[in-house]
Amino acid sequence: MNQTSAIHKTSQLFASISQPARILILLAIGEGEACVCHLETLLGYRQAYISQHLMALREAGVVKARRDGRYAFYRLKDTHILNLIHEAASLAGTKITSYARLLPAPPRQSCKCPECAPDLTKPGLTLQETG
């Protein structure tokens, strides 16, 4: 592994997250797991749009997918990518707030969006942000 190829790989990693939608997706996945429909609901993007970005992130080795039935669950390959994002935000003179992960209901395997997670429709349960 020479210097040139190391720099090339590094630049490709940067390129894969040099886009607002990608960063939002990574933040939404956080340290947990998220299915596409969850991201769709959470971020308000169309499914195909999210899938495209997830494909790019997958090819860049940033996320990995797990299939379970007709759902696909995405997870960060290395959660240190979140640190990278926060440090970049700091260098850019701003601050990005992380999405707090909602605790998954013990027996449930589905995603957390209102569509597949009836628990979230209970009053009083909302999405929260934390720094």
Added chain:
Amino acid sequence: MNQTSAIHKTSQLFASISQPARILILLAIGEGEACVCHLETLLGYRQAYISQHLMALREAGVVKARRDGRYAFYRLKDTHILNLIHEAASLAGTKITSYARLLPAPPRQSCKCPECAPDLTKPGLTLQETG
């Protein structure tokens, strides 16, 4: 400063360094200062090419320029950008070696700017890398 604009600024920072030539330039500048002619000799790129990338890095707020006569000296606005690069390399599964005291090997064809010229007369200075 809301979340959307913070993410936008962060993605722009990533975009500005999502390119091998840019990363090489930042590594070459390192924690010191470098004139364009120095980078030209060091990296083997054309002057206009380097100037273009420096302009992009300047607009992204990554580097700042200082003019001294007909020379322009560039410096990192925040050397933490180097940490960011190394962390990204690690996430990409590679390792980038920093340049320390990097000078062209003899016979030296480096620029004659005040910054580099004195070193050129000293014997025994060669191209060195350090991690």
Added chain:
DNA sequence: AGATCACATTCAAAAAATCGAATGAGTTAA
């Protein structure tokens, strides 16, 4: 079986980045 759901992929047009070439602008030396 057909219908529906969750997601992936392809296609194409628009937008942006890349990069070489030429040129401009300011500084200093002759």
Added chain:
DNA sequence: TTAACTCATTCGATTTTTTGAATGTGATCT
């Protein structure tokens, strides 16, 4: 002043990325 030097900028062709739209694939349900 003229010339040479250092760097910045513009221009344009090529390539890449972005993004909406349409469609494909496989799993699940009825």
